[in-house]
Amino acid sequence: MDWETLIKIGAEYIQKNDDDATTGLDLGDIANALKFVLGSNDGNGIDLMGLIKQIQDSNLFDVVGSWIGSGENAPIEPDKITELVSEDKIKSFAEQLGISEESAKKALADAIPAVVDKATTEEPSIAEQLWEQIGGLNGAINILRGFMR
Numbered sequence: 425m426d427w428e429t430l431i432k433i434g435a436e437y438i439q440k441n442d443d444d445a446t447t448g449l450d451l452g453d454i455a456n457a458l459k460f461v462l463g464s465n466d467g468n469g470i471d472l473m474g475l476i477k478q479i480q481d482s483n484l485f486d487v488v489g490s491w492i493g494s495g496e497n498a499p500i501e502p503d504k505i506t507e508l509v510s511e512d513k514i515k516s517f518a519e520q521l522g523i524s525e526e527s528a529k530k531a532l533a534d535a536i537p538a539v540v541d542k543a544t545t546e547e548p549s550i551a552e553q554l555w556e557q558i559g560g561l562n563g564a565i566n567i568l569r570g571f572m573r
Contacts (some may be wrong), residue, residue: 430543431455431462434535441534445527457520458535461513482507491540500537502529508536 435454438446446454479488484507490498506514509532518528 430539431458433542434458434462434539437535437538438531441531443527443530445523446521446531449521449523453521454531457517460520461509461517461532462536462539478508484508488540491537492544494545497537497541500533502526502533505529505532505536 432451432455435451435458438454438458439449439451441447479485482504484500484504487498487500487504488508490496500508506529514525514528514532517532518525521528521531523531
């Protein structure tokens with residue numbers, strides 16, 4: 425599954441959620457705002473390393489782990505999304521879409537689990553990309569050491 429498809433999936437989750445502030449928004453506008461939130465600095469895909477760093481620094485490893493696994497995705501509370509996405513990105517996302525930061529957090533809490541789930545379970549090349557970005561086995565060991573601190 426490619427980057428554009430992942431962003432479209434996330435945008436659809438936002439557009440179809442139960443928040444009146446986002447249900448009527450243009451899918452393309454949502455996708456563009458979501459690219460900023462999840463995108464890498466070069467604009468060519470999801471910022472997997474940034475997300476891993478945020479997960480490592482948060483208390484959400486079990487929650488995010490459920491998105492990566494093949495089972496049901498655990499929900500994330502909108503107020504906890506700031507542990508994965510910076511306040512600045514949330515504010516920019518809200519401004520781009522003309523919604524409140526509260527609605528932005530809810531939208532991202534709806535979309536990010538689906539995007540991570542699809543990125544890690546349906547396309548081996550994305551999982552391989554993650555493995556390569558973390559430095560293979562040595563990088564994974566270093567990440568695990570960080571969790572044990």
